[in-house]
Each structure stands twice: as C-alpha cells, then as structure tokens.
Amino acid sequence: MIYLDNSATTRPYPEVLKSYQKAASQYYANPSSIHHFGGEAEQLLSRARNQAAALLDVEEEEIIFTSGGTEGNNLAIKGIALEHQNRGRHIITSQIEHPSVLEACKALESMGFEVTYIPVDHYGKVNPDDIQKAIRPDTILISIMHVNSELGTIQPIDQIGMIADQYPKLFFHVDHVQGLGKVPLHLKKARVDLCTMSGHKIHGLKGTGILYVRKGIKLHPLLHGGGQERNQRSGTENVAGAVSMVKAMRLIFEEQNQQFHHLKSLSRQLRECLKQDERIRINSPQDGAPHIVNLSVPGFKPEVIIHALGKRDIYISTKSACSSKHADESAVLSACGLDPKYTKSALRISFSYLNTDQEVQTFCTTFRDVLHELKEVMG
Amino acid sequence: MYNFSRRVTRIKRGNGVDNMQYDHIVIRYGEMSLKGKNRKHFIAQLKENLQKKLFEFPDAQLYKTRDRMYIQLNGENHEKVMERCQEVFGIQSLSLAIKVPNDLDEIKKGSLYALTENKEARTFKITTKRPNKQFPHGSQEMNQILGGYLLSNSEGYQVDVHEPDVEIRVEIRHDAAYITSRKVPGAGGLPVGTTGKTLLLLSGGIDSPVAGYLAMKRGVSLEAIHFFSPPYTSERAKQKVLDLAQVLTRYGHDIKLHIVPFTRLQQKIYQYIPEGYAMTVMRRMMLRIGEELAKKRSILSLTTGESLGQVASQTMESMNVINEVTNYPIIRPLVAMDKLEIIDISKKIGTYDISIRPYEDCCTVFVPKQPKTRPRREKIHQFEDQVDFSKELQEAVDGIETLTFKEEQTATENKFDDLL
Numbered sequence: 122m123i124y125l126d127n128s129a130t131t132r133p134y135p136e137v138l139k140s141y142q143k144a145a146s147q148y149y150a151n152p153s154s155i156h157h158f159g160g161e162a163e164q165l166l167s168r169a170r171n172q173a174a175a176l177l178d179v180e181e182e183e184i185i186f187t188s189g190g191t192e193g194n195n196l197a198i199k200g201i202a203l204e205h206q207n208r209g210r211h212i213i214t215s216q217i218e219h220p221s222v223l224e225a226c227k228a229l230e231s232m233g234f235e236v237t238y239i240p241v242d243h244y245g246k247v248n249p250d251d252i253q254k255a256i257r258p259d260t261i262l263i264s265i266m267h268v269n270s271e272l273g274t275i276q277p278i279d280q281i282g283m284i285a286d287q288y289p290k291l292f293f294h295v296d297h298v299q300g301l302g303k304v305p306l307h308l309k310k311a312r313v314d315l316c317t318m319s320g321h322k323i324h325g326l327k328g329t330g331i332l333y334v335r336k337g338i339k340l341h342p343l344l345h346g347g348g349q350e351r352n353q354r355s356g357t358e359n360v361a362g363a364v365s366m367v368k369a370m371r372l373i374f375e376e377q378n379q380q381f382h383h384l385k386s387l388s389r390q391l392r393e394c395l396k397q398d399e400r401i402r403i404n405s406p407q408d409g410a411p412h413i414v415n416l417s418v419p420g421f422k423p424e425v426i427i428h429a430l431g432k433r434d435i436y437i438s439t440k441s442a443c444s445s446k447h448a449d450e451s452a453v454l455s456a457c458g459l460d461p462k463y464t465k466s467a468l469r470i471s472f473s474y475l476n477t478d479q480e481v482q483t484f485c486t487t488f489r490d491v492l493h494e495l496k497e498v499m500g
Numbered sequence: 501m502y503n504f505s506r507r508v509t510r511i512k513r514g515n516g517v518d519n520m521q522y523d524h525i526v527i528r529y530g531e532m533s534l535k536g537k538n539r540k541h542f543i544a545q546l547k548e549n550l551q552k553k554l555f556e557f558p559d560a561q562l563y564k565t566r567d568r569m570y571i572q573l574n575g576e577n578h579e580k581v582m583e584r585c586q587e588v589f590g591i592q593s594l595s596l597a598i599k600v601p602n603d604l605d606e607i608k609k610g611s612l613y614a615l616t617e618n619k620e621a622r623t624f625k626i627t628t629k630r631p632n633k634q635f636p637h638g639s640q641e642m643n644q645i646l647g648g649y650l651l652s653n654s655e656g657y658q659v660d661v662h663e664p665d666v667e668i669r670v671e672i673r674h675d676a677a678y679i680t681s682r683k684v685p686g687a688g689g690l691p692v693g694t695t696g697k698t699l700l701l702l703s704g705g706i707d708s709p710v711a712g713y714l715a716m717k718r719g720v721s722l723e724a725i726h727f728f729s730p731p732y733t734s735e736r737a738k739q740k741v742l743d744l745a746q747v748l749t750r751y752g753h754d755i756k757l758h759i760v761p762f763t764r765l766q767q768k769i770y771q772y773i774p775e776g777y778a779m780t781v782m783r784r785m786m787l788r789i790g791e792e793l794a795k796k797r798s799i800l801s802l803t804t805g806e807s808l809g810q811v812a813s814q815t816m817e818s819m820n821v822i823n824e825v826t827n828y829p830i831i832r833p834l835v836a837m838d839k840l841e842i843i844d845i846s847k848k849i850g851t852y853d854i855s856i857r858p859y860e861d862c863c864t865v866f867v868p869k870q871p872k873t874r875p876r877r878e879k880i881h882q883f884e885d886q887v888d889f890s891k892e893l894q895e896a897v898d899g900i901e902t903l904t905f906k907e908e909q910t911a912t913e914n915k916f917d918d919l920l
Contacts, residue, residue, distance in 0.1 A: 140919045155859075160736045168916045182853070364919050371920065 123435045123480045127322075128270050128299060128413055128471035133369075134324040140368045141326060145361035152358050153347065166360045169367045173331060176370050179308055180336060185350045186363040189330035190298040191221040192343070193317030194264075196332055196354065197294045198225040200340030201262045201315070202234055208290050209259030210234045215247050215276075216456040218266055219296055226264075244406035245274035245457050253284050262292050267300035271453040271469055273405045273413030275304055282312035292338065298322055302373030303384065304410050308333055318370075320362070324473070325369030329362040376474040384411035387472050387481050394485035398492070402463055404454060412472040417454075417463040421495060426468060429491045435484055437470050520613035522578040524597040526680055527569040529590055538694070546590045546691040552753050553584050555908050570597075582684065587750045589717050590694075591686030595669075598679045602635055602672060607642075608649045610679040614668050615650055615657065618682060623660035624650065628670040635672045642670065690719030692752045698831055699794045700724045700803045701786060702757070704740035704859065707805030707834055709748060709851040710842050714833035715803045716752045723799060724748075724755060725790055727762040737859040742903070747850050749907040760789055761899040765892040772887040776872040780880060783822045785893065791826045792897050803831040810839065817874040824877070 124132065144165065150156070152163035167181075174181040187193045202212065214226055216238045226236045237255045239247055247265060256263075263285050265276050278295055285293035294315040300306055302323045308316055315338070320329030334340060334353065346355030388411050395401045395416060404415040418426070423439040430437060439451075454464040470484070529546060547564055550571075554560050559574040560581055571581060578596055585594055598613060600606040615624055628642035637645065646668075647659055671678045700712040702724040712722050726741045738759070745757045765785055773781045790802050806814045823830060834842055846852040 144919055155734065155736070157735045160734070160739065163736075164739070165916050165919065169920060172920050367920055 125470045126436045126438045127473040129438055130321045131324045131473050133326055134372055137325055137365045137369045141361050141365040144364040162360050166358055166363055169363045173367045176374055183333055183336055185332045185334055185353050187330040187332050188328050190317055190319035193330050193332040194221040194296055195225050196343050197315040198264055201292050202229050203341035204339050205261045209261045211257050211260045212236045212262045213255050214264045215239045217241055217245050217269055217453045222264055222296055241456055243457050245269050245272045247276050249277055249280040252281055260291055264294040266296035267306055268304050268410045270299045272415045273409035275410055279311045286312045302377050303412050320366040320369055323369045323373040325366050329366040380474045384472055387476055388414055390481045414470045416468055417466045419462040419466050421466055423466055423468050433487055435487055522596040522598055523573050524599055525571040526595045526597050527591055528593050542691055542694050545693045549588055549691050553588055557581055589687050589689035590691035593683055593686050595680040595683045599676050602677050607677050611646050611668050612653055614679050614681040616654055618666050621665040623658050623664045624666045625661050625664035626668050630672045632672050632674045689717035692716050693721045695719035697721050697799045698801045698803045699790055699799045702726050702741055704737055706846050706855040707842055709744045710845045711803055711805035711833045712748055713751055713849050715831055722752045722755050725758045727760050729763045729766050734859055740854055740857055743854045744851055745905045749905050753907055755905045757903045759901045760896050765896050768892050773883050777883055779871045780875045784825045787826045789896055791828050801829045801831055805834055806832050807834040807837055815873050821875050821877050821880050
C-alpha cells in the first residue's frame with residue numbers, strides 16, 4: 122500500500138499506540154480523584170502538559186488538551202467571541218480556512234457577529250495589508266491558518282502577528298493543524314494568542330489535540346461541567362489521549378529536525394515527474410509546505426482517478442476530506458480564482474516522513490498509467 | 501486611535517545585520533563589591549552557582565574578569581540564558597552584549613542590531629565610552645555618527661536622551677568593542693552558600709516556600725523539613741512539598757528535604773492535650789524535632805514562614821510560647837509582610853500554583869474549633885508535663901527520610917519517561 126493522504130490523517134506511530142495503551146491500562150484513574158491512584162494519573166497528565174509546553178516553548182498553563190482540530194478551532198473562535206463580545210463583535214478570517222473555522226464564524230454571524238472574509242491570491246496566500254485594512258475598532262479576533270490543507274500554502278503568520286500585536290484588544294488565532302511538525306512556527310515569536318493543534322495529523326490518535334491559549338486570555342467554555350483544564354474545557358481528562366498526543370509531538374519534532382529535507386525531496390521528485398505531462402497543472406505554490414502537492418488534470422473527474430488508484434492500493438485525495446462531502450468543486454481553489462476546469466479536477470497528494478522515494482516513483486508511473494487508461498475509456 | 505501605517509518590518513534591507521546575534525551576557529555584581537575580605541569567596545561562590553545554572557546550555561561559557569563576569573553564548577538562546585541567570589542571587593544587573601572588532605562599520609552594524617532586535621522599543625539613546633584612546637573617533641563624535649546611522653537605516657525610531665526605551669551602550673575597549681543594551685535587574689542579594697545553612701520548616705502552603713526563597717536571597721543555603729501525617733494527609737499533600745522543594749532548587753541548586761513521620765506524635769497530642777492548646781503543643785514539637793535535626797546536620801538556624809498576626813499560632817503570645825523550646829535563631833523573613841505581598845512573591849518565584857493545590861497538610865487537618873490565640877505558658881507546661889512524649893519524639897526523629905533535589909532533575913520524571 123502507498124499512503125499519500127497524510128493531510129487527511131496519518132498512521133499512528135507504534136510508539137504512540139504503545140504509550141496510549143500503557144497509560145490507558147495502568148493510569149486509568151480519574152485525575153480528580155483524591156486517592157493516590159488518582160494522584161498518579163494527575164501527575165502523568167501534568168508531566169504530559171509540562172512536556173507539551175517545553176516542546177512548544179510556552180508555559181504549562183497555556184496548554185489545553187482538546188479532542189482535536191475542530192474542537193480547538195471552535196473553542197478558540199467561539200470562546201473569544203462570546204467572552205469578549207462586549208469589546209466588539211467583528212471577526213477577521215480568510216476565505217480558505219478549514220470548515221471548522223468558517224462554520225464557527227457563520228454560526229457567530231447568525232448570532233449577530235460580523236465576519237470579514239479576506240480574499241487570497243492565486244496561490245491561496247493572504248496579504249497582510251488586507252488584514253491591516255480590515256481591522257476596525259470593534260474587531261476582536263483574527264483567525265488565519267498557518268498551512269492550507271488543500272494547497273500547502275504557508276500564510277505569513279509572523280507578519281500578521283506583528284499587525285495584531287499593535288492592537289491590544291485584538292486576539293490572534295492560528296489553525297496550525299496542517300503545519301504542526303512540518304512547517305516550524307514559534308508561537309511566542311509570532312505573537313500568536315491561540316493556536317489549534319491536532320494529534321492525528323502527526324501520527325497521533327484521533328480525538329486528541331491541544332489548544333494553546335496565551336496566559337491571561339479568558340475563553341467562554343464550550344463545555345461546562347467539572348471545571349477541568351482550568352475551567353476552559355470540562356470533562357474527565359483524557360489522560361492517555363493527552364499522553365499519546367505529546368508523545369506524537371515529541372517524535373514529529375524530532376523528525377522535523379532531522380528529516381525536513383526528506384519531505385522537500387519527495388515533493389521535488391513528485392513535481393518533476395508531474396511536469397512531464399503537460400495536461401497537469403500544479404496548483405500548490407513553490408514555496409509552500411513540503412508535504413502537500415495539489416494538482417489538476419482538466420477533463421478527468423477526480424473521483425474516478427482516486428478510485429482507479431485505490432484499486433492499485435495507492436491512496437490520495439481530492440480536496441480536504443472535511444470538505445469532500447460538499448459539491449464537487451474545491452472552494453479553496455475557487456477562492457484562489459482558478460478556472461472551473463481546474464477547481465473541478467483537483468487532486469491532493471500529501472506526504473509524511475514515513476513515505477519513501479520508491480513510493481513516489483511508483484506513484485508516478487501508476488498515475489501515468491491510470492491517466493492513459495482513463496483517457497481511452499473517458500475519451 | 502488606530503495607526504494603520506505602522507511598519508511591519510522596521511529595518512531597511514541590506515545592512516548586513518542579518519547574521520548578527522547577541523553573543524555575550526555581561527553580569528554585574530553589586531552589594532558584594534562592598535564586602536572587603538570576603539569578596540573573593542563571594543565571587544567564587546557566585547561563579548560556581550552560575551556555572552551550575554548553565555547546565556541547560558552546554559555551549560555557553562562563563563568567564564570572569566576583574567569586576568564582572570561574562571557568559572559567552574556560543575549560539576545558546578540569549579533570552580533563555582538571561583531568564584535563568586535572573587534566578588541567581590548575588591547579581592545586580594545583566595545586559596546582552598555583542599562583541600565586534602574595533603571597526604566603525606562593525607560597530608554601526610552591531611548597534612543597529614541592538615536597536616532593531618528589541619521589538620518593543622520606539623526611542624533610543626546612544627552612550628559611547630572609549631577607554632581605548634587609539635580609536636580614531638571621540639565618544640561624543642561616536643554618539644553622533646551612530647545616532648545618524650541608526651536613524652537613516654531603520655524606520656519608526658526616535659532619539660530620546662532623557663527617557664529612552666532602549667539605551668545602547670558602546671564600549672570601545674582595547675581588545676574589541678562591546679555593544680550592550682537590554683539591561684535587566686538581577687535577583688540581588690548574596691550568592692547562595694556564602695552565609696551558612698538554615699533548616700526551613702516547609703509545609704505545603706503559600707508562606708513557607710517564600711520564606712525559604714527570601715532566606716536564600718541573603719546567601720543562605722537551604723535544607724527543608726516537612727511533617728507528614730498519613731493517612732490524615734495524603735500522598736498528594738506530600739507531593740506538593742516535593743514539588744515545592746524542586747521549584748526552590750532554581751534559586752538554591754541542591755536542596756535536601758527531610759520528611760518526618762509525624763502521625764503517632766500528632767495523635768498522642770490530640771489525645772492528651774486539651775483541644776485549644778493542641779496546636780500550640782504541636783508547633784512546639786515541630787521546633788523540637790527541627791532543632792534536633794539541625795544539631796545532627798550542623799545547621800545553625802531554623803526558618804519559618806510565620807507572619808505576625810496571620811493565624812492563631814502567629815500571634816505574639818503564641819510565638820513566645822512556641823519559640824520557648826529552642827535556643828536556635830529562628831529566621832522569619834515574612835514576619836512583617838502582608839499576605840498579598842507574600843502571594844505576589846510566590847507567584848513570581850513559581851510556587852503559588854503548587855501551594856494552592858487543594859490538599860490538606862498536617863497544619864490544616866487538626867485545626868481545632870477554637871485554637872487559643874493567647875496560649876499561657878504555665879498551662880502549656882502543665883499539660884506537657886502530664887504526658888511523656890519522649891518515645892514518639894524519638895521515633896519521629898529516627899524515622900526521618902531524606903530526599904535530595906537538584907535543579908536539573910525532576911522528581912517524578914523517571915516513572916513516566918517511557919510514556920512520553
């Protein structure tokens with residue numbers, strides 16, 4: 122099997138599963154229980170939090186364990202909006218955010234908030250000047266993703282952070298789900314106030330994640346209850362989940378330090394091979410994230426290609442899995458202003474550090490065969 | 501109200517400062533310079549303490565000149581090293597420095613880096629000193645040259661000679677020019693280890709860790725004693741104390757923690773001593789055990805977190821009858837502080853969040869309904885004479901368990917290491 126759909130989800134590292142299993146079976150007590158056994162679970166959770174903070178170079182109290190990207194984005198956006206609506210009810214985001222950001226914003230619109238959706242250029246990039254211009258006295262939040270999940274475009278988070286930093290009443294949220302472990306982001310240096318991360322995109326498990334919330338920021342919780350996670354996210358802590366998330370994070374950062382060039386080289390090989398076929402348009406920017414290559418083959422229905430490749434045990438995807446349930450056009454590519462013939466024929470190949478040169482070569486040959494074969498059938 | 505034209509990049513391109521980086525930290529010691537003959541000893545201790553502090557930064561090198569110390573960063577993160585050094589007592593102030601050759605262009609580049617690296621700054625001032633009179637430009641002239649250069653090569657800065665956000669100091673010495681900015685205060689006080697050792701009575705509360713911190717500020721090294729009463733107090737209450745001791749190692753490096761099994765003695769006190777006086781007797785027992793341990797370990801004083809009038813045991817009358825059992829000096833750094841001041845310090849030194857974890861310690865479990873705020877000395881003597889505590893006291897002292905904490909290790913780390 123050749124798995125090239127790592128932006129949808131990744132295969133959990135065996136070490137992560139082992140940690141999860143051990144933590145879940147040996148430290149299953151409720152960290153809030155006052156007995157010794159509960160105390161051990163609490164210690165383990167606090168060690169996990171401590172390590173997460175060290176890996177991200179932030180403080181322990183700034184880490185909230187969540188169930189993943191969708192929850193993190195919802196908690197950040199609705200949490201800020203509801204808590205700080207007295208300051209203002211205007212939010213800025215971009216047109217190509219993940220649905221969990223866009224839909225959360227829409228929900229807030231229905232509650233009377235105003236949202237400005239910043240347009241992007243042909244490569245899906247946000248211009249910081251546009252954000253600067255959109256800021257109003259009643260703006261309370263800017264939410265911009267770091268790496269776009271369909272195109273791999275890297276947004277100028279540092280620059281946006283500098284802009285947001287000029288306005289003390291304005292919070293800056295970054296959806297870092299696709300970038301974590303692949304494209305470095307230093308939260309403090311980039312002046313990020315809130316940052317969403319997810320476990321299953323970095324070889325961790327589904328249902329795990331972290332929301333970074335800068336010290337001193339209060340959120341309106343989505344989940345009320347026992348007051349866990351500093352009152353920001355109630356519910357018995359998923360200790361084993363948190364442990365697995367942090368373990369995955371440590372491992373992916375090691376990979377990022379040592380194997381960064383590997384991803385770049387995979388992406389380079391793939392691009393070179395795709396360039397040989399002039400029917401193919403590469404939509405991803407040259408300077409994008411090294412693990413995502415988006416392309417269009419006009420005239421070919423993407424689903425058909427996916428299924429044809431799937432028969433040969435090769436897995437890629439159309440657009441981001443979360444948007445795949447809607448119409449067949451890529452909203453991200455439309456927002457980039459691409460012609461419908463490209464937006465309706467987009468495919469995404471996404472790597473992990475586990476992929477090999479050999480796999481890329483095999484993919485390339487198979488892809489060529491599939492196009493050839495389908496052309497005969499479809500043509 | 502909103503300035504839309506604020507620059508995002510504040511440095512004009514092509515000045516060659518991209519590869520500039522702070523490479524030194526200058527460390528100045530204040531009060532110590534006053535201490536005549538002890539001076540040498542104090543500086544040696546400070547150097548040792550700093551050396552230990554740098555364990556996280558293997559590439560950083562510490563060296564000492566006549567009146568200062570320098571840390572050569574060799575690529576270590578300057579912000580983190582600064583932060584860590586601010587925890588070391590005996591330092592008056594620290595600055596970040598760039599060392600450049602005695603060359604006008606290099607000095608210009610270095611000062612531009614020192615200015616633009618500080619993102620908060622809006623105004624600046626340049627102060628040049630020129631001990632090296634061979635250098636062709638005088639210090640006044642240098643101020644003007646550099647000021648002009650900075651203004652024309654950066655954006656959004658202004659000169660303010662009275663209250664600048666950043667003062668860039670250029671020292672043209674014989675070996676090289678040192679450009680410093682970002683002067684921050686050190687922790688003050690005296691190097692830990694220069695004024696002897698004290699035994700801190702450490703509960704899990706807010707006060708005692710702060711008392712330990714302040715004692716260390718005056719150069720004292722610390723051992724701590726904790727009274728543990730299972731099952732009345734839980735493992736987690738003990739864990740709090742272990743965690744507090746671990747935090748305190750940031751300021752005092754090695755800390756020994758002595759844990760006294762206190763249950764039997766405490767039970768006997770509450771069995772035989774009238775309720776209103778039990779707490780006073782318990783405190784007296786703690787001091788007796790403390791003194792006994794101090795004798796064994798050649799420690800010359802005890803330290804407590806008492807603050808006058810804060811609770812029943814800390815009234816003048818209570819202190820008087822409690823203090824009666826020992827001749828050892830009791831250091832009470834908090835005695836004249838308000839609770840809020842104490843809380844502020846505990847937040848600053850990182851013990852507050854641990855101290856407020858909601859577990860009982862031996863002082864809170866047995867709180868009587870109405871403790872005597874004015875215990876009478878004759879009564880105490882009368883009650884204590886009626887009961888023989890010597891066996892329990894001896895058992896408590898004999899049963900002491902000692903743990904050693906060092907800054908570079910975390911007590912609970914190992915058990916979970918393979919999971920994370």
